[in-house]
Amino acid sequence: MTVIRKTQAQEAVLSLLEAASTALSADEILQQIDVSVNKTTVYRMLERFVAAGKVHFVTDTDGKAHYALCSSGCKQNHTLHNHLHFQCKVCNQVECLPVKLEVPVLENYEVHEMQFLTVGVCPKCK
Amino acid sequence: MTVIRKTQAQEAVLSLLEAASTALSADEILQQIDVSVNKTTVYRMLERFVAAGKVHFVTDTDGKAHYALCSSGCKQNHTLHNHLHFQCKVCNQVECLPVKLEVPVLENYEVHEMQFLTVGVCPKCK
DNA sequence: TTGTTAATGCAGTAAAGTTGCTTTAATAAA
DNA sequence: TTTATTAAAGCAACTTTACTGCATTAACAA
Secondary structure: OOOOOOOHHHHHHHHHHOOOOEEEEHHHHHHHHOOOOOHHHHHHHHHHHHHOOOEEEEEOOOOOOEEOOOOOHHHHHOOOOOEEEEEEOOOEEEEEEEEEEOOOOOOEEEEEEEEEEEEEHHHHHE | OOOOOOOOHHHHHHHHHHOOOOOEEEEHHHHHHOOOOOOOHHHHHHHHHHHHEEEEEEEEOOOOOOEEEHHHHOOOOOOOEEEEEEEEEEOOEEEEEEOOOOOOOOOOOEEEEEEEEEEOOOOHHO
């Protein structure tokens, strides 16, 4: 396994994700970050974090990916993220909800990941 | 409500979706359709079908939308599609699974839609 | 048969993300 | 502390998916 180096950019992105109350898109990260980082760098970084199991993402209905730190309970069953996400149609933010869904075993299927998304209007935007 | 007219292109897309065993992307529809239809037309058509509740879609992890006909059991609880989908990492196909997930009521959230996606390797590709 | 307007086609555009390649800098080794 | 290695960053060009505006065509109701 290749080592992940402690760079200014990576630390900045990680602390952004830590402080965030919602799952951030690459775009949101680029807007909110206080150090100068290239777009490609952010994408590659997130890719590494996901591969390392530090971060997971959900793709919203518009096809945009939103990234969030993996919490302790986040991937209980191996690397599966069986918790619910919510996408607000008004503010376009996506958040992880502390709600786990039970999924029956899918005979003959090999399941690696899960992305459970609910869509509507969040409490703030109602 | 505006009327949906019975055009050659729309009938062709609908019968493609009917015959399909997987949820089709706009691209797959364009490749498989036997009449000459413009890309934009397909997108607008699908948009209409979704608005009319005839069709639903799931966005895969890569951000691409896959469309499937709504079956009778598809939207029992109003317009929610609380069944599971499966995206195969090998053949990149997405299918509707006859598995419904129970979602607890989300206090203070207004839920309009759901997209439940599992990702891995399908029986055919194993 | 005709008028209305839903649906189509075309061209151009936009957003999200990726690729190839070079350069920089974090870290291990000397 | 210096040097070597290579992970990470930066830049520019590109791909894919999808959308927009506008002109044209063709369902279908009257």
